[in-house]
Amino acid sequence: MVFLILLVVGLASGIVGALIGLGGGVVLVPVLLFLSSSVSVFPNLSPQQIVGLSVVMMIFIGLSSTIAYMKVGTVDYRSGFIFFIGSAPGTVLGAFVNSSLDVPSFQLYFGLLLVFLSLLLLLRDRLKAVSWFVDHGKKLSFHDRRADQEYVYGYPIWFALLLTFFVGFASGLFGIGGGSILVPAMILLFLFPPHVAVGTSMLMVFLSAIVNSITHISLGNVPWIYTLAIIPSAYIGAKIGAKLNRSIKSDTLVLVLRLALLLLGLRSIYEGIFSS
Template sequence: MVPWILLFFIGLAAGTIGSLVGLGGGIIIVPVLLIIDQYTSWLPDLSPQMIVGSSIVVLVAIGLSSTLAYMKKKSVDYKSGALFFLGSGPGAIIGAWFNKFIQVDYFSIYFGVFMVLVSILLMVRNHLRPMKIDGQFLRIFNDPEGNEISYRYSALAAVIVSFLVGIISGLFGIGGGSLMVPAMILLFGFPTTIAVATSMFMIFLSSITGTLAHLALGNVQVFLLLGLIPGAWIGAKCGSFINQKLSDHTVVVILRWMLIIVGIRLIWQGTMG
C-alpha cells in the first residue's frame, strides 16, 4: 500500500509544479524515483532508463490535463506550440535512443549537473532583458482581459532550439519545459503566461513521440504508471489553477532552490556510487 500512496503523491507534486511553471513534471519524478530506488526497497528494482521511460509516459497525462485547463483560459499559442514540436518531436526520439548508453552512476551525475544548471537559468532569467531573436513569424494574441499582445521570432531558430530541448527531454525524461519556457521568454519574447501554457501543449505533443520510442525500447514500467498517472492528472489541474492565483516569480524562487538541493544530492550519489 505504501508504494501506491508514495507514487500518487509524487505524481501529484510533479503534475502541480510541472503545470504551474510549464516544466512538465519529469524534473520532479526522475530524481525522486532515483533517490527512492537507491535507498529503499519500496519499489521494484528500476534502471534509470526505466524511470525515464515511465516518466515520459506520465508527461503525456500531465501535458494533456494541463493543456485542457489552459485551453479554457485561452492561454495556449497553438501555432507556436506546433512549430516547436517540429523540432522537439524528433529530438525526443533521438534523446530516448541516447539514453540506453548511459551508465547508472554517470546518469545521476549528468542529471544532477543538469538540474543545477536549470536552477541557475531560472535564477537569472528574471534579471535579464529578453534577447529577442527577431524573425518573420509574427504572433498576435488576445489575453483573457481583451488586451492585444504581439511578439515576433525566427521560425528556424525556434525549430533548432526546440530540437536541442527535445533531445534533452528524451534523454532525461524531463519534458523539455525547464529549458523551453526560459527560451520562449528570453529568446522569443513570449509573455510568461503564454509561454507556460504553450510549453505544456508542446510537452504533450513531444511526450507522445518520446513514449513511443521508450515503449519500443522496453523502458516502461506499468507499476509506476498506475501509481503516478492519477496523481499527475489531478496535480496538473491544480497547477494550472494556482498559476492564475500566485506570482510566477514566487514559485520559481522556491523551485530553483529545490532543484539545486536535489541536483547536488544526485551528483553526490553518482560520485559515491
Template sequence: MVFLFYTAVGLLAATLGSLVGLGGGVIIVPALVYLGPVLIGKEISVATAVGTSLAVLIFTALSSTLTFLKQKRVDFKSGWLYFITCGPGAMLGSYLTQFVNAKSFQLSFGIFMLFMASLLILRDYIKPLDIDWRIKRSFTDAQGTTHSYGYGIVSALVIGLAVGIVSGLFGIGGGSLFVPAMVIIFRYPPHIATATSMFVIFLSSIMGSFTHLSLGEVDFWMVLGLAPSALVGGWLGAKIASKLSTKKLMWVLRITFFLVAIKMIWEGITAA
C-alpha cells in the same frame, strides 16, 4: 505506503510542472531512482525511471493543456512549429538513454539541473533580447490583452530539437529549457510560454514514450499508479498559474533544482 508514494509524487510533480511549464519529470525521475527501492520495494533502473516519467508526462501535459486551452493561453500556431523538431528530438533522446550508464546519467543530469536552476534565477533579472524577428506574432488572451512577440523559423526549430532531445534523454519534459528560451529570446509573455510549452510537451512525450516502450523501459504499473494524481496535478497547476503569483513557488522549485543537482552530481562522482 506505495499508494501514498505514487499519489504524492504524481501530484507534486504535475502541479509544480504545469505551474511553470516544466512537465514535472525533474521530481518523478529522482523519486523513482532514490525512493523507489525503499517505498516500492524494488530497484528502478535509470532508463525505466526516465521512460516511465515520460509516459506520465503525457497525462500531466494533457490535463494542463486542456485547462490552459479554456483560459485561451495556448499559442497553437507556434506550438506546432516547435513540435516539428521537438517530436523527433524526443524519440532520439529516448533512444540514447539505453547507452547512458547510471554514473554518467547522474553526473550529466546533475550538471543539467544546476544549469536549469541558474537559468530560472537569471530569468527574473535578464530582460528579453531586443531582436527584430522576421516572424511577428500577436496573441490575445482570455482577458482581452494582446501580447506581441516573435521568432525565426530556424531558431525555433533548433530550440525545439534541443528541448526534444533533453526531454527524451532525461524524461523531464524539456520545459525547463523551453520556457526560459521562449521568454528571454523570443519575448513570449511568461503565461503564454508556460501554456504553449505544456502543449508541445504533451505531443513530444507521446513520441518519446513510444521509443521507450519499444525498448522495454516503461513500467505500466508505475504509470498507472502515478497517472491519476498527475492528471489532477496538471489541472491544479494550471489553475494556480491563472490566479496566483508563482514567485514563491518558483523559489521552492529553484531550491529543489539545486538540491537534486548537488545530490546527483555527488553520487555521479563517487559511484563505483
C-alpha cells in the same frame, strides 16, 4: 506503501509541471532516483525505467493542462506545432542515447542538467529580454484581456526548430518535459507573454511526450504497474496546477524549485562521481 508514495509524487509532479510549464519530469525523475537508491522499501528502478515512467506520465500532465489552457485562450497553436516538429526527432534520439547510460553516468549528467536548470530559473528574472529574435522572425500578437495589455512576440522558425530539437533531446534522454528549458527561452528570447509561454509549452510537452513514450515503450523502459499510481495523480495535479497558474503568482514556488533542483542536482553529481 510504494503506491502511496507514487500517488504523492505524481500529484506534486503534475501540480508543479502545469503551474510553471515544466512538464513534471523535472520533479518526478530526481525524486524517484533518490527513492530508488536511498529508501529500502522502494523498488530499485533503473534510470531507463524512471525515464520511461516519466515520459508516459507527461502525456497526461500535458493533456490535462493543455485542455485547461485552451479554455482560457493562452495556447499559441501555431507555435506549439512548430516547436513539436523540432522536438520530436530530438526525443527519439535522446531515448536511444538513454539506453546506453549506466547509473553513475546518468546520475552525473542528470545532476549537471538540474544545476543548469536551477541557475536558469535563478537568472530568469535578472536577464534582460532581447528583441533580436522578434525583429528577425515572424511577429505575432496576443491581447491579455485580464490585464488589457497587448503583447508582440515572435521568432525565426529555423532557430525555433534548432532550439526545440535540443529541448527534445534532453527530454528523451532524461525524461523531463522540456518546458523547463523552453519556457524561459520563450519569454526571454521570443518575448512570449508568460501565460502564453506556459500554455504553449504544455501543448508541445503533450505532443512530444507521445513520441517520446512510443520510443521508450519500444525499448522496454516502462514499468507499467507503477503507471497505475502515477498517471491519475499526475492528471489531477496538472488540473490543480493549471488552475493555480491563473489565480496566483508562482514566484514562491519557483524559488523553492530553484533550491530543490540545485540540491538534487548536486546530490546526483556526487552520487554519479563517487558510485562510479
